[in-house]
Amino acid sequence: MEDLVGRLAALDPDAGAAVKVIAYFDRLVEARAGLEPIVRGAAVLTGAAARLVDDDRGVCVRVDEKGVVRPPADPPDPRWPNAPLHPGGPPALWLERPGAAGPVEAMVLERALSAARGVLARQRGPAAADDVAAVLDVAVDERARQRAARRLGLGARARAVALDGNRPKVLAEDREPPPGRAGIGPTVPVLDLPSSWTAARTALRFAAAGTEQDPGPSVVHADRLGGLVVLAAAVGPGSEPVQDVRDLERARSAAPWALATLVAVATTPSLRTAASTLVVHHSTLQDRLAHLEDLLGWSVRDPSGRLRLQLAIALRRLHQHPEQA
């Protein structure tokens, strides 16, 4: 009798082998097999060592092509075929050989990960990512959300944070967000975190990247937005920018310092402070503003012009970061 690898290799990879791969992992799932048999299955069915890594849960299982468990000596090679446990997550299962995954390997990755997800949820509890998703989702049962909040160590009150790309994070009351673009939701009882999450995503739309192209504060607190929230609702994916926003774009393309200068003027208490923020001489700032006011067609130095500038800057960011599902 020849072993499984030899027999599978002889099959048409598109038809027969895929069916067998599905049957293999279905059987393991039915028998409630653990992680090791699943990773071994991936290795044996592809003829390459396989490793499963889930840093959230402290899991690392590696099985070589002969089915022997051998802890990894080196980090995974990014050229190896891999797939994540959750969409958008980091690679979790690797087949240790270079090159793209063929149809059988892709099927093995998919079915093995599906089986591994079940085992991980059963044996180790849900991943932190699953718990975060649960506490932010109003559709999830309240008791399940409370359990998830306890596992995350949140305490009675917490706040949701939207990071760049709308990546969710939940912070206990006394914890600070990581660096980078962030919309900070209000601190609320943990069962109200879904509303904090909604507010955090709105706040993120006002957060600048902090670059020359997108200057300004990169951390925005939802509970300090006030009436700007109404603006956020008004600017949808299909909305046309108003003239002031188009003028702002024009000014930006006229000089590399234009946008940073206008943002500094709009967000600091005085021109003197703005000049020191920009590290330019006060008179230089005056010259630049005169030039910019010509381009824009309104004064940015009187109170109404300053409000108009602040609105234009806010609207520009809302257009740059349309609401995401």
Added chain:
Amino acid sequence: MTTTNTTVGPPPPFDPELSAALEAMPELPSSLTIGMVTAMREVNAERDATDADLARDGAFEVTHHVADGPHGDVPLLVVRPRDAATTAAIYYIHGGGMVMGSNRGPDSGKAFELAAELGLTVVSVEYRLAPEHPHPVPVDDCYAGLQWTAKNAEELGVDPDRIVVAGASAGGGLAAATTLLARDRGGPAIAAQLLFCPMLDDRNESVSARQMVGRGIWDRTSNDMGWTALLGDARGTADVPPYAAPARATDLSNLPPTYLDVGSAETFRDEVVEFASRIWAAGGEAELHVWPGGFHGFELLAPQTLLAQTAGGPRAPWLRRVLGL
């Protein structure tokens, strides 16, 4: 056998990994009929090891010999560690249900691996197969090969006091029968016998035989076919001698130390357990392993599974103890 009236429950479940491997195994019938044998012999021949495989990069020397048996020439394959002083030897009898297989087929790999690990010589016998050559031809061939090995031990560089008889499946049954012949005829000294999932009982009525109808590998139908090929109409009657079916022996005293293993989910389970029990009852020495959820031949079919790796483990330590290696 007294098991005929025992209540027959459902079969024990297969080990999860073995079940998955069996599920993914294309076209592997549980029940073999005599009409399928010719085709299977041809397929099996493609899986034979070559002399180059057996030489293991020159570590072993492969030679071919012929023993003179009562039914004609008996080819013997001798694989000996190059440059070794006198070694112990495994006299190996291959499996294949009495009707197929060869002395260099996949199951003989167990003997060659033990030889590589422990520095042993292997003498592997090519006995004539049923149904073309019914009992007593196969066992006579095996015994003739054993006599030749003992007689030519010095020339082969083999210690005649440390010859181990081993076999798998049908070969395990023939090994046990060869040992009985050697005992009863005052033939060559046998230091030990290794019976891997041996086929011992032509009656085919045990609880395990009845549980395995249509399941796994080598079910009750296949077993009936194999024994009928060997014994014809005599199968299951009072006329079957112990040298055809060792379970028929009424005296299991004065046997060499015996290693037996079998899966809990295979036809041979009960006859192997009973054989071991009767060796102990007669004051003999036996080591018995019943691997839970193992189907017949699981080590060959799914060598990468944890159960197969585990099942291979105790043999070398046992040989070390028994042979004083």
